[in-house]
Amino acid sequence: MVNGILFYVIGPSGSGKDSLMTYARAQLAGNPKVVFAHRYITRAANAGGENHVALTEQEFKSRQQAGLFAMHWHSHGCYYGVGKEINMWLAKGCNVVMNGSREHLQYARADYPELHPVWIEVSQTVLAERLRARNRESENEIQQRLLRAAAYRAPVGEMVIANDGTLELTGEQLVKLISPKVIAVCA
16 A cells, blocks of 8 residues: 655745645545644644644643654744654555644654645735734734744745635645545545
């Protein structure tokens, strides 16, 4: 059996990763060959737009000590983890889509050499508008996010989705990218 592909979706906060993944998940809900991994995060379940599993810091550290995460990192005051269940899904031939971290990418690639990063890029103008519309950060924090976003660009040859357009247009690009070429049931 051929292993599935791990799609590691990355981009700056406000680039639309969560919206694109939610769109693709809805479009591919009936496809047993595509699985969207939930992240385990030490933040409230209703914080942000991501469908994640909320854990306390103590719960997170307990799971980490038990070796239950395939990967984990700390960013912006929260702990993030992806469960080892992704290894089983990949071994069964399923494509796995996950919301990754730009800073953790090098470590994820070391553990998953066949990983396919999917860079979500957005113009600085659109990114600034989206960050302001969220009304979660001060103007100074928004400027810091914009500077940080400008520093991260996809290396030449990597998969990039430009997300300045409509959710449907950009979402369909992600759907096409992560869809397996042959539909078969994960056994």
